[in-house]
Structures are given as structure tokens and as C-alpha cells.
Amino acid sequence: MKAVGTQRTPLIAGNWKMYMGGRAGHELARGVAERAKGVGGVDVVVAPPLTVLAAIAHELEGSRVQVSAQNLYPKDEGAFTGEVSAPMLLEAGCKWVIIGHSERRQYFGETDASVAEKVAAAQKAGLRPIVCVGELLPEREAGKTLEVVYRQVDAFSRILGDQPGFGVIAYEPVWAIGTGKVAGPEQAQEVHAAIRQRLTGQSAELASATRVLYGGSVKPDNAAGLLACQDVDGALVGGASLKVADFAAIIEAAV
Ligand code: PEP
DSSP: OOOTTOOOOOEEEEEOTTOOOSHHHHHHHHHHHHHHTTOOSOEEEEEOOHHHHHHHHHHHTTSSEEEEESOOBSSSSSSOTTOOBHHHHHHTTOOEEEESOHHHHHHSOOOHHHHHHHHHHHHHHTOEEEEEEOOOHHHHHTTOHHHHHHHHHHHHHHHHTTSTTTSEEEEOOGGGTTTSOOOOHHHHHHHHHHHHHHHHTTOHHHHHHOEEEEESSOOHHHHHHHHTSTTOOEEEESGGGGSHHHHHHHHHHTO
């Protein structure tokens, strides 16, 4: 049970990654909307691949599930073959965009600087950023978790500070993503509290308004323990967001 005075509405977001790009995605979206219908007091977001983004956003209109993109290009338009901008994503029905996921940092060369540029582009367009941070296993083992996470957060927190509460941070220890190795509630709470403290250095309003999600092997059987932590305001869920029953159980664990 969270301490009285915690005003942040929990947010459960499903990152479908490069799965569910066709009919299966539509079925999953419909299933999530149906199960989320009866659960109040939690925001629910799904991030399908681009091929079904607009169609799913259209289908989910009027439901309590919002749609996120998994990436964007930080220019409004231009000769950037293969890329999609924040205004285009908004027009497609997205309200959110995941930025700086560790897979993008690892496989697509994203840096703290490019993440900041994307956060600024999203926010300028009115698209709500879910910005991912998190340390690699060797960094944790070397005792550098907070040093790494502070560096990542510092790169974009000033931009979030322009509109406190509009953007969200997801703490995703890279060693826990898709591995089945989850950070324990105490490990998660320690880093979440440190992130909030870091934001306080910028503004108390930013620190109290920013939702900090946990991500990394969140499943129905570990969600409740993580979500009960004082500074864990929800979850960014990968694998378990691909099954309606699992994702619904995590949504239910948030309230
Ligand atoms: C993710 O992709 O953001 C994620 C947390 O994945 P998983 O839940 O599968 O670890």
C-alpha cells in the first residue's frame, strides 16, 4: 500500500516490440480493451508495431486504452526515408511514444543526445514521451547503477521540466529485459527513489508529478510486489504484454 498523498495514477504500458504486426495485434488490442474496461484508477497504454499503429488507435478510440509508438524521428517532416515524425504519429492516433529503449540504444546507436532530441520533438508536438533508462549488468556489478541512470536522466530531464507530469520515465535495468531476471522490489525502489530525488534537484513539482515505471521481466506473479513500492508508478511490460490474460493481470495488480 502506498503512503497517503501519492497522487500519481499508475500507468501500465505494453511494449509489443516487433511482434503482433497483423491480425494478432488487432485481437490483442481488442482483448486488452475488453479486460481494461472494468478496471479504474490505472492508465493503460499499448505500443504496437508501425504496421498496425493507426488501425489499432482507430479501433481503440473510445476505450480506456491509449496507443504509443515505439520510436520517432525528431524532425517534423523531410527527406528521411523510412522514418516517422511526432506529428505523423499524433495524426495516426498515438498519444505516447517510447524513447531510448535499451534495444534502440544497443542496436540502433541511440545516445543520450539523440534521446534528448527525440524527447524535445515529442513534447513540442504534444506526444507524451515514455523515456527509458537503465544500467547494463557490468555497470551494476561495478556499482555504477546510479551514475549511469543519473547521466541518462540528466540528458532529458530539463525538457520534461517544461511540462511536469506530461512525460514518463521507465527504469529498465538492461539485465532484466527479456531475461526473466527481475529486479526485486527493494532494488527497484532504491533506483526509483534516486531518480525522483534527482528530479527534485531540478524542481519539486517535476519530481512529484513524474511517473517512474519499472520495466524488466514484469509478470503477473511479480507485478504486485513491484507496483506496491512507493516510487514505482507503473510498469513497462514487454513479453507479458503479448498475452491478454497476463497483461490484464498486471493492470489489475496496479490498483
Ligand atoms: C521491455 O521491452 O521494455 C521489457 C521490459 O521487456 P520484458 O518485460 O520482456 O523484460
